[in-house]
Amino acid sequence: MTGPVVLLVDDHPVVREGLRSVLAAAGVVVAGEAGDAEAAVRLAREHRPDVVLMDLRLPGRSGLEATADIVAAGAARVLVLTTFDTDADVLRAIEAGAVGYLLKDTPSEQLVAGVRAAAAGATVLGPEAADRLARAVRAPRPPALTAREEQVLHGVARGASNPQIARELAIGEATVKSHLIRVFEKLQVDDRTSAVVAALRLGLLQLPDP
């Protein structure tokens, strides 16, 4: 029997090798591999596989953008396979057009089953992703900060005071406060420290490296 044709996208060679091995043993045809977003989009257009197994953390452009491109081109169904499940990751992946979201610790058989299901047109959500989605629907709006609010929040996360942030953005301190108050409302907190923690938790901010 000939199974579905898939394209593997992951920046870890070892993971690609593992997927190739697991899928091949189950009769799934691996049409190609990509280690970054550009190659993923190019190969998806070229080979038009049934399913693209997409990691979200890639060097350069993110897997999210690649997913959107591939879906927009109608080149394949995209099944996200990644390590982390933050609210923001799951939601954005589905928004970007992914047909499913699985975590890398999914047992091999379920992974193969997921790929087949995705190829057959089904939506494939791992239990964690399903939970995130359900909670996102039940409870809150994903906050969606405005550009200015995000800039102010960045300043706060760097430890800047309101006057400092005002200087950097060339606006008044009162304006900084206004933005900040709206950020507090959206994140449902009432101080700057909690706001930064909440934003990090929701994936609205990343931790700096140096």
Place this chain on the structure above:
Amino acid sequence: MTGPVVLLVDDHPVVREGLRSVLAAAGVVVAGEAGDAEAAVRLAREHRPDVVLMDLRLPGRSGLEATADIVAAGAARVLVLTTFDTDADVLRAIEAGAVGYLLKDTPSEQLVAGVRAAAAGATVLGPEAADRLARAVRAPRPPALTAREEQVLHGVARGASNPQIARELAIGEATVKSHLIRVFEKLQVDDRTSAVVAALRLGLLQLPDP
């Protein structure tokens, strides 16, 4: 030729499969696999492989503890293979007795070479890990907070005010401030928000989930 005998420890079946495949193709003998810390220690004692390829993020007890146990038992050389490189991760892994630290995006050939080198008794540091170590030696002091300082910092990260933290810990507000000032000194910041960000960056704090 018969290569070194290794034990694979990773909670992702796909990664284990990938490693098994890559290593087998290079003549390395895979003596077993474990998906959690307990199994890792047990199998290491049982099989006494040349090298344990150890992921740090495992369900239950961490790979760090498993590493320390295996090293203490003299059961094998432990080569850490993980996704992230924070200062804290690298330093603690080496402290725990790991003979090397590689990232999962290491190309297959270098990974195999690393395993062979580790089996032969060498120290195996990926470029990122080497950089972290070098900078840690240069820039030194991992701050090392006291128990109380850590508790206060936790409160701050949860958005508590100094009076709140004082109540929770059953101490005076002045005491909270004293601890906090020392935390600021150690983390080289001068406000609570930056302290939380710095602590997160250094791995002294984790982000809560719910």
Place this chain on the structure above:
DNA sequence: CCCGGCCTCCACCGATCGGTGGAGCCGGCC
């Protein structure tokens, strides 16, 4: 035994923060 580190507490200061309750301007959408 004494030293040092950790934990505890005090009083007081200026700066910053969070919050209130407004207001006007502009650009895009209906």
Place this chain on the structure above:
DNA sequence: GGCCGGCTCCACCGATCGGTGGAGGCCGGG
């Protein structure tokens, strides 16, 4: 054209924060 949302700004308040410069008690190691 009208409306709405985002961005800007104002004055004023009480609470909190960060910092100063102390102090005493407790415990473990040299």
